[in-house]
Structures are given as C-alpha cells and as structure tokens.
Amino acid sequence: MTFQGTVEVKKHRHLLLESLKFEKIDSRHDNIKKAHAKTCQWLMQHPDYADWQDVQKFGEHHGILWISGKPGAGKSTIMKFAVSQASQHGQGTVISFFFNARGEDLEKTVLGLYRSLLYQLLKNIPDLQSVLDDQSAPPLGKDMTCSWSPHKLKSLLLKVIEQLGTHRVTCFIDALDECAEKEVREMLSFFEELGECAASSKTLLYACFSSRHYPHVHIDHGLKLTLEAQAGHAKDLEDYVRTKLKNEDGESPQTMEIVEEIIRKASGVFMWVVLVIDILNREFQKGRMFAVRQRLATIPERLSDLFRDMLVRDNENMDDFRLCIQWVLYSRRPLKRREYYFAMVSGLYPERLEHQCAEKISEEAMDRFVIDSSKGLAETTATPETTDMEPTVQFIHESVRDFLLKDNGIQVIWPEAAPDFEATSNEKLKSCCSSFIKITDLGLLSLFDRVPKPLSKALKLGKAPLLRRELTKGYPFAEYAIRNLFHHADHAAGSTPQIDFMTDFSSTDRADWIVIYNVLQKYEKRRLHETVSLLCILAIHNSACLIRQYLHHDLQERWPRSWPTMENYCTPLHAAIFEDSEDAAVALLSRNGKYLHKVLPGLANEGVDVDHSDSKGRTALLLAAEKGQDRVVKKDPRNLEVAVAKNFVSASRLLLKSGAHVSGDSLRFAVRKSRREMVEILLDGDTDVNSSDERGYTALHLAAELNLEAIAQILLEKGANVQKQDESGRSPLCVASAKGNLSLADVLILGGADVNRADSGGHNALWRAVWSGHVMMAKLLLVNGADIHCAYAGGQTLLHIATQRRKHSVAGMLLAHGARVNQGDQNGRTPLHYAQYSVMFMKKLINNGADVNSRDDTG
Structure with a gap:
C-alpha cells in the first residue's frame, strides 16, 4: 500500500472510531459521587471478589461476577470504586458502562453499551483498530456519522476479542435494571458468546455486572454477591453515619444507640441513610437533642415510604415542586441547568421572563433553585472539567421515579390530578414553551438590527451561526421550546383538545415560530418557507394526535394552492415521510380508520395531495415505498414482483390469495432484503423453495451468507434442501462457515447438513472456517463430527x-x-x-x- 493509501486508511479508521462516541458516553459514571473516605475498601478483600480475580479459578466462574442489591443500596458507587481500583492495579484493559434510565436513549440501551465498549477497546488498544476495515463496519455518511446497529457492533466486538490473544480485559457494567429487560437478556447471551470466543483465543475476559434483585436473570456460571448482606457494606454505613451525624456528644452511648438504630432501619440502603442523616441533622442544629430519637422512630424504613413522608410533611412552594416533577418526568430529554431555570420561570412567573433573561443568574443560584424546587429529590449533574457539556437536572436516584410512577407517589401527593397527570403535565409544559417563545421573539428584534433584512437573506449570507449563538446565549430555553412545543401539545391532546392552540398558532404565532426555528437550523435545506402550513409543521414533528384533531375539526388554513418549493417538504405528506414521521403520515391518510386514498377528491381540500411530486419527481407514496413505510402505502401494486420489491406486505398477501404466481426471484429478493414476513407470505404460495439463480444460489444459500437465522429456519421448515450445492459445489453450510455465521451454521447442522461435504475445489465447511480464522465456527464443526x-x-x-x-x-x-x-x-x-x-x-x-x-x- 502506498503512503497516501496508508494515510487514507488511518483517517477512515479514526473517523469510524470517533463516530462510536456519543455526547454523554461517560455521563452516568462521571455523575456518581465518589465513595466516602475509607468506604468500599472491603470489596478488594472479599473472598468472592478475590476468587473472581484469581486466574487459577477462572474455569470455575468463567470470569463472571454479579453484584446485586436493593434500590439505593450503593451499587453504582461501589462499581465506580471497583473500576477505579482495577484501572490503578494493572488488571489489563479496563472498560466500563453505566446504564442510566434518566439519560438519553444511548445511555439506557445496548446500542449505547456496545458503542461505548467497542470505542474503549479500540482506543486503549490501537493495534486492533484494523477491525474497522472490515466490511461489517457501516459506511460513513456525509456528516461523518455512521448508522451503527447492535448486530454490526457485536460482530466487531467478536472480531476484537478474537484478535486479543493472551491479553486481559476487565469489563464493568452497572445498573442492568435501568435497561429494557429483553435487551439485557440478549446482551447476557452475547457475553456468553464473547466468553467462549475469548476462551478459544486464550484471552482472559472478566465481566462484573450490577443490578437490582429484579428482574431475575439466570446465569449458568459466575459468582454472586448481595451488597446489603455484606459485613463490609454495613461497616461502610456505620462509618458514614458517624462522620455525617452532626452531634456534639460524639461517641456517647446515646449517640451510638441512634447510630445503631439508623443502621438497623436502613437495611443496607445507602440512599435511605443519606436522606435520614439530613433530616436528623436539622434537629441537632436546632438544639432539639430530645427530639432526635422520636423523629427517627417516626421515619419509615422503606425508601419509597420515606419519600412519601418527606413530601407530606413539607407543603411549602408546592407549585414549584409540581412543575419541577412535571419537567423532570416528562421533558423529552433531560433539561440543561439553564434550560431548567428558565423553563420553571416560564411556568411560574411568565411576566418576569423578559427581566430574568436580561439578568445574569449565577450557576450557584440555579443549583440552589434546583434543590429547593425539587425538595431535594433532584440535582444538577456533575460534568468533567475537560468538557464543555452543560450539567443537566435529574432525580437524585432512579428510586424517586419509581416512587412517583410505580409506587403511586403522584396519587398520594396530587390525588385530584393522578388519573391524567401525564397528559395535564404535557399541557403545562406546552404552555411553558409557548410563553418562552413569545419572549424569545421579542428578543430577536434587537438581534435583527445587526444583520441584513430580510431574515432569509441574512441566513443565506452565513449569519445563522451568529444569530444562533446570540439566541441560545440570551434565551437558554429557546431551542428546547421551539423543538418540543408540538411534542408536548401532541402528548396533551388525549386529555385536552388542542383546537384552540392550533387555531391561535396558525393565525398569530406561526410566523414567529418559523423565524426562530429557521435560526436554529444549521442546514439550509431544513429551514422552512415562511408560508409553510401548520399541517406541514405537524407532519415534520410527527404530531399524529394533533393531525387527527386538525382533520376531524376541518381546520382550514389559507396557503398557496401551489406549494412553496422546499426540496423535502413540498406537501405535508412528503414532510412526514421524509422525516420518518410514520404516525403522522398514517394520520394524514386516514380518518376514522379508513384510508383516504379511497376518497381522493376530499384530500385536495385538506392539503393532502397524494399525487403531488417533489423536486425529484417522487410522489409521497413512492417516497414512502423507498423508505419502507408499509403502514403508509396501502395501494395495490400492479403485480406481485412490484409488491415484493416495495415490501407491500398487505398487497402481496392479497395478490397471493387471488392466485398470483410466486417466482424464485421474488423469494430470493425478499430473503436478500431480510424481510421475514414477506418470506413467510411467499412460501405460503406456490413458490419452489429450492429454486436457484444463475450462480446456483438458493434462498437458503442467501440466508446462510447474510446470517438470517430466523429466515433460514423458516426455509428449512418449508422443505429447503440443506445439502443443495451452488455452481461451485458449495452447500449453505460452506457459505455460512466462510462468513463466520455461527448461529446460522448451528441451524443448518440441526437441519441435517453434512459437515464434511466438500465443494468442487475439495474444500469443506471446516476448511473455510479455518481459512477465514473463525475460531468458534471451526469448534462448532469439530464438535459436530468434522474431520x-x-x-x-x-x-x-x-x-x-x-x-x-x-x-x-x-x-x-x-x-x-x-x-x-x-x-x-x-x-x-x-x-x-x-x-x-x-x-x-x-x-x-x-x-x-x-x-x-x-x-x-x-x-
């Protein structure tokens, strides 16, 4: 390879590596408070932890340690401590991920987990970055981002582990209970596969998981440690209480009795101790020594009961508290510190907004307001000094959300609002957004004095970054309010009709909203024409409930009969489909469950022109077909081949019932596109499951090559010949082996595949697995009788x-x-x-x- 070629490869690897990162990749880890002095040390000497670290006992536990505990027991704190200790004491490459149910999507899904782990491994061991040259890595987009999927990430992680050799990797994964249970079970299954791969390559892969006691997840091997049952953990609680309890009597017998009672009632839950110490210290600080023991006796032992007790006793500033809970529970994403402050002002004192935006509010004041308005149940998260990320406002612990939503906390605090609390909360948040947008629009007038008129000209002249910077600096809540006004209105629509809101917006607020929206858009193609309709705006924001109310009440707007020229938004239906707003597209095409393509004449009056073409000549339905939105496209195509190509499932089923013939090409096309449902539909017809193309490839060969396990199973059940060879004599098993598709090969073997059958060149499945370096595949074939x-x-x-x-x-x-x-x-x-x-x-x-x-x- 030439020098230039080498440089290009390294650059491509670097871009792919960086695309794995996401903004809050370490957010949860960084926000966990550091362990109190001298606490957690016991873990290093615990027999189970020592056995987990002992290489000689690796075969007994397979490198797995599971730490479980009650909500609030301190699992995340001890996991952060363990990560720190492992990093300091040379336990190989140390990687970690802390799930965060209060965070954004990538913080609470296995997609974020796999991206983070792969990024850490490749960053720490640069020699392994060559795996990014693999074809399974996704292509880079124009914006230098990648569409990573769990499947692609798992494939690359397996390749990394295969190449590690005798390296040691220690992986910590915290708070599995804050990820969807189905994803956790699939992730644990994948870790078993990683462990087998590591064992074959002599890699020592250690994994430490932590979670609550539920949901119960079974593991075949590994050590288990229950946090609240450990003597060392109890000693940590005692040390913390002694240190934090502000009692002038020091080690007096009375004080020790109080300490012992706190430890007993805590039952190992650190969060309970932290909250109770704060309550008792208020009594100590008032000099009410006689009241401490009595107050402690009245404090409930369960964490959720303690939250209830705290809130029932404190009735001050309940309007602040209610709005705080509504924002933290139902904001579309966690609000940044400044966003939260002005979101609260918008709801509590909208008449003070203009004055507050002009004032400089210190970060310390905002932090105090977070604590006061939440009654101590929310906090401002910490952020590393090395980043410019702004802290966000979140609950102090996930157990607060559990108390409110699962333990009927809302019913206890606001019994009159409980039945529709989510919908009414979204109505309030919509109102906050609307109030802030109005004051933001007034503020923009002063900004316009610095740029050319009209605004569209200023944006085209490159003034957008200046305007955007000034806008977000002077009006911190503007971006959230603009982007999520319709989100909250849509979620409120089930309880509160939004007709008045939409009417007022269309007649008085739409132009102002469009101005601010366009300033916030980085790319010109995403800016809206000044005459864009409300219906189009609703489509862009996937506001299906609002669209249904709009159509039901026959709200009419006055917009041009010929739509403004916008590449992606030439009609509301185009806008919905382009933005993947599938719910909105279905709402546009339906009324009372009946698809409006049956009554096309009425669509024109509602601005939904199904046959209108965009700048590339695509009708909305054609665009929907290209984007695979089957719910949108319900028109019957002219023949089955088109239906299969466009993945029109319902139409294909109807054509088959009408006697349409299924060609082998259609079946193989459906397999190639991984369309399981379509494959099942076609196999119910008269297709030959063993028909082949010019290469001799059958549908089963394709499934084997593309690792489509479920589809391969369906094909075998429908009579696919597992021994059939292509033009080169390759069986489906040979194809799967060459690709390293392990689970698929297992399906074929169970289906009767001959593991020793050779192709025209004398090469069997085992030869192909060895040639390609697929350890687990070769092992599977040997176990099943390969020579x-x-x-x-x-x-x-x-x-x-x-x-x-x-x-x-x-x-x-x-x-x-x-x-x-x-x-x-x-x-x-x-x-x-x-x-x-x-x-x-x-x-x-x-x-x-x-x-x-x-x-x-x-x-």
Whole structure:
C-alpha cells in the first residue's frame, strides 16, 4: 500500500472510531459521587471478589461476577470504586458502562453499551483498530456519522476479542435494571458468546455486572454477591453515619444507640441513610437533642415510604415542586441547568421572563433553585472539567421515579390530578414553551438590527451561526421550546383538545415560530418557507394526535394552492415521510380508520395531495415505498414482483390469495432484503423453495451468507434442501462457515447438513472456517463430527493452513482438539516449517510436540 493509501486508511479508521462516541458516553459514571473516605475498601478483600480475580479459578466462574442489591443500596458507587481500583492495579484493559434510565436513549440501551465498549477497546488498544476495515463496519455518511446497529457492533466486538490473544480485559457494567429487560437478556447471551470466543483465543475476559434483585436473570456460571448482606457494606454505613451525624456528644452511648438504630432501619440502603442523616441533622442544629430519637422512630424504613413522608410533611412552594416533577418526568430529554431555570420561570412567573433573561443568574443560584424546587429529590449533574457539556437536572436516584410512577407517589401527593397527570403535565409544559417563545421573539428584534433584512437573506449570507449563538446565549430555553412545543401539545391532546392552540398558532404565532426555528437550523435545506402550513409543521414533528384533531375539526388554513418549493417538504405528506414521521403520515391518510386514498377528491381540500411530486419527481407514496413505510402505502401494486420489491406486505398477501404466481426471484429478493414476513407470505404460495439463480444460489444459500437465522429456519421448515450445492459445489453450510455465521451454521447442522461435504475445489465447511480464522465456527464443526485430520490440496492439513495464514487462535484450538502437529504435506513440510515467521508460535508448536528435527523433502 502506498503512503497516501496508508494515510487514507488511518483517517477512515479514526473517523469510524470517533463516530462510536456519543455526547454523554461517560455521563452516568462521571455523575456518581465518589465513595466516602475509607468506604468500599472491603470489596478488594472479599473472598468472592478475590476468587473472581484469581486466574487459577477462572474455569470455575468463567470470569463472571454479579453484584446485586436493593434500590439505593450503593451499587453504582461501589462499581465506580471497583473500576477505579482495577484501572490503578494493572488488571489489563479496563472498560466500563453505566446504564442510566434518566439519560438519553444511548445511555439506557445496548446500542449505547456496545458503542461505548467497542470505542474503549479500540482506543486503549490501537493495534486492533484494523477491525474497522472490515466490511461489517457501516459506511460513513456525509456528516461523518455512521448508522451503527447492535448486530454490526457485536460482530466487531467478536472480531476484537478474537484478535486479543493472551491479553486481559476487565469489563464493568452497572445498573442492568435501568435497561429494557429483553435487551439485557440478549446482551447476557452475547457475553456468553464473547466468553467462549475469548476462551478459544486464550484471552482472559472478566465481566462484573450490577443490578437490582429484579428482574431475575439466570446465569449458568459466575459468582454472586448481595451488597446489603455484606459485613463490609454495613461497616461502610456505620462509618458514614458517624462522620455525617452532626452531634456534639460524639461517641456517647446515646449517640451510638441512634447510630445503631439508623443502621438497623436502613437495611443496607445507602440512599435511605443519606436522606435520614439530613433530616436528623436539622434537629441537632436546632438544639432539639430530645427530639432526635422520636423523629427517627417516626421515619419509615422503606425508601419509597420515606419519600412519601418527606413530601407530606413539607407543603411549602408546592407549585414549584409540581412543575419541577412535571419537567423532570416528562421533558423529552433531560433539561440543561439553564434550560431548567428558565423553563420553571416560564411556568411560574411568565411576566418576569423578559427581566430574568436580561439578568445574569449565577450557576450557584440555579443549583440552589434546583434543590429547593425539587425538595431535594433532584440535582444538577456533575460534568468533567475537560468538557464543555452543560450539567443537566435529574432525580437524585432512579428510586424517586419509581416512587412517583410505580409506587403511586403522584396519587398520594396530587390525588385530584393522578388519573391524567401525564397528559395535564404535557399541557403545562406546552404552555411553558409557548410563553418562552413569545419572549424569545421579542428578543430577536434587537438581534435583527445587526444583520441584513430580510431574515432569509441574512441566513443565506452565513449569519445563522451568529444569530444562533446570540439566541441560545440570551434565551437558554429557546431551542428546547421551539423543538418540543408540538411534542408536548401532541402528548396533551388525549386529555385536552388542542383546537384552540392550533387555531391561535396558525393565525398569530406561526410566523414567529418559523423565524426562530429557521435560526436554529444549521442546514439550509431544513429551514422552512415562511408560508409553510401548520399541517406541514405537524407532519415534520410527527404530531399524529394533533393531525387527527386538525382533520376531524376541518381546520382550514389559507396557503398557496401551489406549494412553496422546499426540496423535502413540498406537501405535508412528503414532510412526514421524509422525516420518518410514520404516525403522522398514517394520520394524514386516514380518518376514522379508513384510508383516504379511497376518497381522493376530499384530500385536495385538506392539503393532502397524494399525487403531488417533489423536486425529484417522487410522489409521497413512492417516497414512502423507498423508505419502507408499509403502514403508509396501502395501494395495490400492479403485480406481485412490484409488491415484493416495495415490501407491500398487505398487497402481496392479497395478490397471493387471488392466485398470483410466486417466482424464485421474488423469494430470493425478499430473503436478500431480510424481510421475514414477506418470506413467510411467499412460501405460503406456490413458490419452489429450492429454486436457484444463475450462480446456483438458493434462498437458503442467501440466508446462510447474510446470517438470517430466523429466515433460514423458516426455509428449512418449508422443505429447503440443506445439502443443495451452488455452481461451485458449495452447500449453505460452506457459505455460512466462510462468513463466520455461527448461529446460522448451528441451524443448518440441526437441519441435517453434512459437515464434511466438500465443494468442487475439495474444500469443506471446516476448511473455510479455518481459512477465514473463525475460531468458534471451526469448534462448532469439530464438535459436530468434522474431520480434523483431513488432507487438502498439496497434502496440507488444517493445522498447516491455520499456521500459514497466521490464524493463531484457530491453530491453538486445533491443537487442543488433537490436530497432528508433525504431519507433513506433499513436500514433507510440517506446520513448524510454516511457522518460521513467528518465534512465539514456533514455541507453541514445539510445546505441543512438534519435532524440531523434522526435515522436508529438500532436507
């Protein structure tokens, strides 16, 4: 490769690596408070933790440690401590991920987990970044981002583990209960696969998980540690209480009795202790020594009951508290500190907004307001000094959300509002957004004095960054308010009709909203025409409930009969489909559940022109077909081939019922596009499941190549020939083996595939697995009867091939399964002759019995 080529490869790798990162990749870890002095130390000496670290006992626990505990027990704190200790004491490469149910999507899904772990591994071990050259890595978009999927990330993680060799990796994953249960179960299954892969390549992979006691997740191997049952944890609680309790009597018998009672009632829950110490210290500070014991006796033992007790006793500033809870529970994303402050002012004192925006409010004042308005149940998160991320406002612990939503906390605090609390809360948040937008629009007038008129001209002249910077600086809540006004209105619509809101917006507020919206858009193609209709705006924001109310009440707007020229938003239906607002698109096409393409004449009066084309000549329905939105497209295509190509599921089913013939091409097309439902529909027709293309590829060959396990199972159940060979003599199992598609190969073997069947070149599935370096695939084939001693072209054995291709993990596995280390090829050369490029691997062969005195035919 040329120097220029090398530079381009490195640049491409760097861009892919950076695309794995996301803004709050370490947010939860950074926000967990550091362990109190001298606490958590016991974990390092705990027998289970020591056994987990002991290499000699790795075979017993498979590198798995599970720490479980009650909500608020301090699991995240001890996990952060464990990560720090592992990093400091040379436990190989240390990677971690802390799930965060209060965060954004990537903070609470396995997609974020896999991105984070892969990023950390490649960042810490740069030599492994070559895996990003693999075809399974997604392409870079124009904006240098990638569409990462869990499947692609898992594939790359497996390749990384395969290449680690004898390296040691320690992985900590906290708060599994803050991720969807189904995702957690799939993730644990994947970690078992990672563990098997690591074992084959002699990698030591340690994984420490933490979660609540529920949901229960079974693991076959591993050590388990219950946090609140540990003596060391109880001692930590006692030390914390002694340190934090502001009692002048020090170690007096009365004080020790109080300490013991706190520990007893806490039942191992650190969060309970923190809250109770604060309550008792208020009594101490008032000099009410006599009242402390009595107050402690009245404090409930359950954490949720403690929250209830705190709120029932404190009735001050309840309007502040209610709005705080509404924002933290129902904001579309966690609000930044300044956003929260002005969002609260918008709802509590809208008449003071203009004055407050002009004042400089200190961060300390805002932090105090967060604590006061939330009654101590919310906090401003910490952010690393090395970043410019602004702190966000979140609950102090996930148990607060549990209390409010799962333990009927809202019913207790606001019994009159509980039935529709979410909808009425969104109505209030909509009102806050609307109030702030009005004051923001007034503020923009002063900004316009600095830029050319009209605004559209200023934006085209590159003034948008200046305006955007000034706007967000002077009006911190503007961006959230503009982007989420319709989100909150839509979520309120189920309880509060939004007709008046939409009418007022269309007649008086729309122009102002469009101005601010356009200033906030970085890209010109996303800016809206000044005459864009409300219906189009609702479509862009996927406001399906609002659209249904709009159509039901026949709200009419006065907009041009010929739509403004906007590449992506030429009609509301185009806008909905382009923005992937599928709910909005369906709402535009339906009324009372009946699709309006049956009554096209009425659509024109409602601004929904199904046949209107965009600048690229695409009707909205054609655009929907290209984007795979089957719910939107319900028109019957002219034939089954088009229906399959466009994935019109309902239409395909209807055509088959009408007797349409299914070609093999249609079946293979559906398989190639991974359309399981379509495959099932076609197989219910008269298609030949074993028909092949010009290469001899059947639908099962394609499923094997693309790792479509579920589809392969369906094909086998419908009679697919598992032994059928293509033009090169390759069976589906050979294809799956070459690709390393392990689970698919397992399905084929269970379906009767011959593991030793060779292709036209004499190569069987095991040869292809070894050639490609797929350790687990080779192991699976051997376990199912593949011949490890078979000789191939030139008399080479599998061990020759693995050695020659430098697939050391595969070679090690073959040796472990009894491969003949001294068998020669047709020239008398043993694997040791092939291994001269690596002293370390030669030593490995010799340690496994290789004859150092063996000579080939040339002597």
